[in-house]
Amino acid sequence: MTTEPPEPDITTFRTDRTGIRKVLGDLEAEIMELIWARSPEKGVLVRDIFEPLYERRRLAYTTVMSTMTRLAKKRLLRTEKRDAAYVYYPVMSQQAFIESFVGRILEDLYVNFSGETFEHLKTLQSSQHASHMREQLDDILQQRAEEEEEPD
Incomplete structure (x- = not known):
């Protein structure tokens, strides 16, 4: 028996934005797009997302980490502790x-x-x-x- 993924906790809708940015902030959307573009079944570490983002935006590592934690609280990502790091998996496809x-x-x-x-x-x-x-x-x-x- 397969269980349905939990509904994402989405409460905002911005009519002036495009695509998934209508319901997610710019950084949240960019992170989710990067995760979905990778092999989602393998999961990602914060570092895997931080590096390509840093090249474009010069963000702090902790900003990316906090945003990924927030995406997990919104039920868009699930986490697994592996050794000393957390591995993030998308709860659903894009x-x-x-x-x-x-x-x-x-x-x-x-x-x-x-x-x-x-x-x-x-x-x-x-x-x-x-x-x-x-x-x-x-x-x-x-x-x-x-x-x-x-x-x-």
Whole structure:
């Protein structure tokens, strides 16, 4: 039995940024991109990330270490102690991370602004896109209703 990775602890969405920087700070995003570009199954040490970052940004080693620790607290990285060092592993692939935060943002929009969302669906050029988005909204609303019915 495989268990789902824990949901990342993402609480910020910046509309003025691009890509994963919409939900992560610049340094956090850069670190995650470096980790995902490596062999994630092997894990990385802070030093492995610090060296390429230092060439570009002249950051302190402790800044990189603190940021990686923060990414672990946000459940984007997991750590294993190996000898005297910590090895960091991504909890999910870059694509899975993107799908996760996009899904959470869409769900939040659908649930909190369902009337406005439905009104916008009427303006979409493609009826196929509108139909697909309505199906997604129905799924989210049904899932929310089921969660509310479950006893604690």
